[in-house]
Amino acid sequence: MRKQGTIARWDAGRGFGFIRGQAAGADVFFHLRDIRGGMQPREGMAVSFEEIHVGGKGPRAMAVEAMDAGPPANGRAPPRSPAHSRPENRNTPRRRHPGGQTTVQTTGPGFGSLLIVSMAYGGLLLWAVWQSLLPWWVLPASFVLSLLTFWMYWVDKRAAQTGQWRTPESTLQLLALAGGWPGAWLAQQVLRHKSSKLSFRLVYWLMVLAHGLFLGAWLFWPPLRAALLAWR
Known part of the structure; x- marks a missing residue:
């Protein structure tokens, strides 16, 4: 009924x-x-x-x-109009919704950009390990952290679909800051999760920038590296 x-x-x-x-x-x-x-x-x-x-x-x-x-009189579904047949323009921003949340339709840079940036990041880590600026375990740890971040995005999307307990956005952002940002980027592309919320994506890119600045300072600013090593 x-x-x-x-x-x-x-x-x-x-x-x-x-x-x-x-x-x-x-x-x-x-x-x-x-x-x-x-x-x-x-x-x-x-x-x-x-x-x-x-x-x-x-x-x-x-x-x-x-x-x-x-329902139509003949019991069949009406044919879709051309506007529904065409995929949406992913670069068109959405309007502000009645609930006050601003979202955008775009998912940002695509797979090509992700591949290039990730390869450059991996090459930088490999060079740093070769130069003894980072320990060897940083390479596998970075890969595992990206896998963990992707999995956390999947868990959170599944929870959103089934009405279960959600993963805090701060947890996803901290994983990106710690170095799992490639996995987060991939999840946003593949899962289409957290890819349309403007406020979340702005914070995500700030986390990526902060991670890059700290890594760059560690590798190319010896006084900071020496200070942190002495503090440890």
Whole structure:
């Protein structure tokens, strides 16, 4: 039996929201993939849905449709318009959403830039180890840290999709600062996670810059390296 309600909250950056039913009760979680008919969700929109309960969690809405978008008479889905057939322009910034969160559509530099910068970074670390400016274990540790960061992004996206406990953004940013920024960059490209939230991406690039400045100062500014070694 289908139910009716109103979208009480919609987070376009994360792709999920909550529907407030007509009867009293908890708001019903729904995800972008639960929407039918090419609906563009917005807060206050009247919708119909099928409610399910999985694994003792709160209610979840499936097959969410706008109330004014009834099924066609022939029972077939309407053909998509050319605007829906074409992929979105990834360089077009999004507008400010009703919840006050500003997001952008772009994911920043692509795989080519990631490959070039990562190879340059790896070459710099290899040279530093060869010159005895860094210990040998820095190379495998850097690779493992990037893998860990990518995995943390995946865990956080999975949690966002299922309504589970999220990984704090500060944890993801600290991993990037510690040297896992290539893995974070790859996750943003492959998983499309944290790639549209402008505030997060600005902080991420600040973490990359801070990591690069500290590494550069350690390698090419002997007084700092000597001071830190003496302090240790």
